Amino acid sequence: MSWLQRLTPPGVQKMFEKRDTPENLWVKCPVSGEMVFTKDLEAGQFVTPAGHHMRIGPAHRFKFTFDGDWTDIPLPEVARDPLKFRDDKPYVSRLTAARKKTGREDAMAIAVGSIRGVETTVLVQDFAFMGGSLGMGAGEAFLKACETALARRTPLVVFTAAGGARMQEGCLSLMQMPRTTLGVEMLKDARLPYIVVLTDPTTGGVTASYAMLGDVHIAEPGALIGFAGQRVIEQTIREKLPEGFQRSEYVLAKGMVDKVVARQDLPRVIGNLLRVMLKRPAASANAPAKVEA
Incomplete structure (x- = not known):
């Protein structure tokens, strides 16, 4: 001192x-x-x-989407490291770090709740978990969400956010693309609505599968949506791509999505769409409104 x-x-x-x-x-x-x-x-x-629109995780997404409380659906267990993969560090170490960072087992989270009075199953992809990559865990979670929607006779709304397939799982990761497609077909056979909300970023194998198989495709403003990255495309075609290429507003103009909706308006728009698709009357003026954060 x-x-x-x-x-x-x-x-x-x-x-x-x-x-x-x-x-x-x-x-x-x-x-x-x-x-x-x-x-x-x-x-x-x-x-x-x-x-x-900043990236958000499942907890905030559920809070901003549902009318009130919701029920979390447990995720199926999958093999931890089926290929014993290693690059500059073991795949198991990457999984452990991602689980510690996010507090989640994998990149998906499922919940059931009410959106403007319509009971709905919602699946959220967490980009913070290894870039939201599609691996065995994510694929099983998607099918679990489809099965939950079928069992409860609810629509399914999926919020996508991914850099593509999880290559540490090799062909097992790529196999999730056709498997998730079968899940979508199950919903269509049951005549249950399937709405996809594309958030930043939605790319790679996710775009090539369930992200583009919805009955309606909504995008948040400014979200990156595409398959290959802009640099790869420019190197392939040897041309400079236009301003805003692969962003929500650009792909909307090209007919790739149906509507660009601000985050605050998503519950209202989704709720209205679900009522139309389910042939239900519009919500009454006395219906409980979404309590904003």
Whole structure:
């Protein structure tokens, strides 16, 4: 302790003590560079003042989508590392790190709840878990969501977010593409609505399978949607791609999606679509409204 600290009364010392500031107190908007207070960002459903839709996980997605409470559906168990794969680190280590980071077993989460009064099964893909990659766990979760919708006679709404197939599982990962397609066919045979909400990013094998097999395709503003990456395409065709290529607004203009909807409006739009598809009357004015965060 220095002589100045010894002479300074304890009460005055406390006033000038360095206080720790949480690292996530402010978030920088990738579009405008503006610093946004985290609590304000969450209150706005993680849409910045510039309109940028930030990536969110299943917990927030369920909270922003359902009318109120929801029921989580357990995911099926799958083999942890069927190929004993290793690149610069073992696949098991990558899985362990992803599970510790997200608190989830894999990239999918399933819940059943009400969207504007319509009981609905919702599947959310978490990009924070190894880029939302489609592996055995994700494939089994998709089929579980389809089976849940069939058992409860509910529509299925899927929020996609993925960089593609999980190549650490090799052909076992690629096999999930036709398997998820069979799940979609089961819903169609049962005449249950299947709506896909494409969020940033939705690419690779996910786009090549269940992400583009919906009855209706909705996209969040500015979401990256495509199969191959822009750099790969430019190198292949040896041409510069147009501004905004593979973004929601661009693919909407080309007929790849049906509608671009802001996150705050998704429950209303999805609820209206489900009522039309199920041939149910419109929600009454006295129906419970979504309580915003």
